[in-house]
């Protein structure tokens with residue numbers, strides 16, 4: 108089937124401002140949007156630039172705005188889009204080139220919540236024990252692939268750079284609710300600051316955007332509750 | 341040009357590279373270079389599990405794991421290395437848990453374990469639960485956990501830097517790498533006492549593959565071209581039996597570990613006919629050939645080149661708890677509901693058993709006598725220790741990354757404490773710069789995408805699950821032609837900033853070299869063993885071929901040498917399951 112791609116292009120090396128370009132591509136209905144982008148890059152315009160790697164929704168490289176929604180291009184099939192489709196870079200971060208955004212702020216926010224296990228000495232020659240129920244407590248937030256779809260869907264991110272964003276909170280949640288972790292205090296302190304969870308207005312954009320179906324708003328609410336009641340359960 | 345000096349530079353931030361980095365962080369001045377942000381490395385795609393004889397759910401011993409590894413590899417495994425793998429796997433998995441990896445748990449709170457192909461109890465009696473797992477996203481949890489540790493230990497990451505060259509002194513010591521900063525296009529020279537290659541595999545040489553677009557064998561091809569570093573056992577490339585039809589996206593063996601069954605067009609569970617004991621859980625090379633046979637004899641679904649993976653008899657809650665991601669792949673990409681419908685699958689190019697030959701400390705060796713190249717290391721899929729021999733068992737790659745990544749890191753740490761920094765060759769960035777300017781120089785010429793797709797389709801046909809002398813000779817001739825055309829490639833993007841047009845063309849050059857080494861080894865090896873199956877030499881030939889191949893690059897063509905296999909505990913036997 109023939110599809111018209113409207114793609115927002117911007118190369119700061121040569122362009123003064125971003126502009127949309129149209130490409131007509133012949134695709135199979137079962138092609139991924141990523142496959143179609145490749146077809147444009149390989150056979151029409153080699154300068155079209157986007158990140159990619161795994162091509163099946165696991166590495167987090169190719170989050171972009173597809174018809175106004177944050178999606179992984181490799182997880183969307185053409186058959187769900189009809190014959191006109193608009194592709195833009197994620198909002199809120201600086202564009203490096205075309206669909207590639209500068210991820211520095213994203214990873215800085217991630218690092219600010221100490222995203223690693225903080226715990227006492229491990230036992231010798233065996234694992235730390237954890238019940239299946241305790242393991243389930245944080246299962247959902249372990250699924251994050253750091254694609255930035257949630258953080259860049261959040262209207263707060265668009266208006267201020269003083270918000271850690273949903274992805275960082277999700278990753279803090281992953282440790283705060285891990286029964287083996289003892290660093291909750293450190294993380295909750297960061298998330299209690301002006302740039303922390305209280306900036307969240309429960310818009311649910313993040314949850315809608317997550318390609319891993321993480322219940323992000325719920326995780327953020329759980330962190331807020333842990334702060335309010337000074338208790339992690 | 342930017343110049344940096346380090347004790348050690350690790351190229352690749354997958355499981356192997358990060359594991360090595362964590363051993364050295366804070367104790368030596370190191371850098372980790374990766375063309376992708378570390379958590380985007382393909383280790384994150386690993387699904388099913390990581391094996392270790394913890395014995396958490398039933399009796400198990402590292403000797404059994406070692407035996408399975410040796411037998412699974414069709415006795416081409418170096419048994420000293422397999423012993424290290426199986427013994428240290430236990431410690432490695434516990435270390436991952438201590439770092440915070442969220443494994444699934446048994447009711448008692450221990451790490452849960454499940455069955456996987458070729459892993460047995462008591463030297464082949466019956467399947468054993470040895471694979472430790474975190475749902476079906478074990479690799480995701482490993483890459484996240486190791487990256488988190490990298491952050492904790494303040495590892496110096498060069499994110500989105502693409503390797504262009506590895507530097508050696510005149511007397512053959514590794515002394516640096518040249519990279520291009522993808523965002524700016526600037527060339528960097530990283531001068532160091534030790535270099536480690538952990539750049540993963542090259543599955544993108546085939547059209548149907550489970551590998552990422554980034555899996556182009558860069559770190560394997562680049563040093564090989566220098567002529568001093570050989571590649572070992574490149575003919576052994578694994579096809580995983582269950583890739584999504586046409587797409588190659590992997591459905592983990594865990595699906596069969598949890599009870600999934602392969603069926604042909606008559607609905608028959610055909611694996612039983614070929615492997616009465618292990619059935620669907622026979623090693624991958626075998627199951628891929630079973631599928632090939634079924635299709636050849638007309639029992640593919642609708643007479644086509646695929647069969648069904650049937651999960652419909654599994655309790656839906658098992659599917660949701662233990663196979664959430666793989667079943668989601670079937671829903672997303674094929675719009676098939678695995679709880680009620682069978683999933684169309686076909687073998688998919690998956691894993692390079694061959695690569696840079698190393699000893700058990702990750703040191704790259706240069707000849708049949710295992711003499712190391714000073715300062716040059718490798719681990720993970722880019723390396724060949726060899727613990728996988730002619731066919732890797734499922735879950736053994738993740739073990740390999742952790743065990744040998746760790747050993748390489750430890751050895752490098754001691755090495756850089758003793759060794760002196762060697763002077764760089766004159767104009768160290770010249771080769772890299774020349775490669776880049778050559779690719780940028782032509783306004784008209786060959787399209788890289790055409791060359792890539794012709795290579796991939798040809799490799800699938802002629803250097804795939806079943807090979808013949810005629811096919812391999814044609815393959816080599818075609819690769820020769822593609823290489824000449826590649827010398828005339830023109831790219832459209834001439835800019836410096838985030839030029840993926842340029843880098844994809846560079847990656848294609850690496851793929852062509854890896855493909856050539858694979859096809860050449862396959863032509864030389866006139867026997868069938870593990871993942872290398874020659875329909876014109878169907879039997880394993882221990883008299884002539886119980887040996888590794890070492891392939892040396894030379895401008896006049898590849899030269900092959902043989903290296904003996906280390907056999908300690910298990911004498912080669914016929915492989916039956």
Ligand SMILES: Cc1cc2nc3c(=O)[nH]c(=O)nc-3n(C[C@H](O)[C@H](O)[C@H](O)COP(=O)(O)OP(=O)(O)OC[C@H]3O[C@@H](n4cnc5c(N)ncnc54)[C@H](O)[C@@H]3O)c2cc1C
Pocket residue numbers: 351352353354355356357373374375376377378381382383384385386387388389390478479501502503504538539540541550551552554558559590592690691719720721722734735736737738739741
């Ligand atoms: C879908 C899938 C499922 C799998 N499931 C399992 C499983 O369940 N159990 C198991 O044991 N094994 C499994 N495997 C195999 C295993 O995951 C891989 O073999 C292993 O993860 C490879 O790890 P690595 O560290 O060697 O390389 P990778 O994780 O591939 O990392 C390579 C690194 O090198 C970098 N790099 C590459 N080229 C360059 C360059 N030119 N410049 C700079 N950096 C570069 C990349 O950015 C990346 O950081 C699976 C593989 C696949 C594809």
Ligand code: FES
Pocket residue numbers: 158159160161162163164165166167168169170179180181182
């Ligand atoms: S390419 Fe990896 S998530 Fe899309």
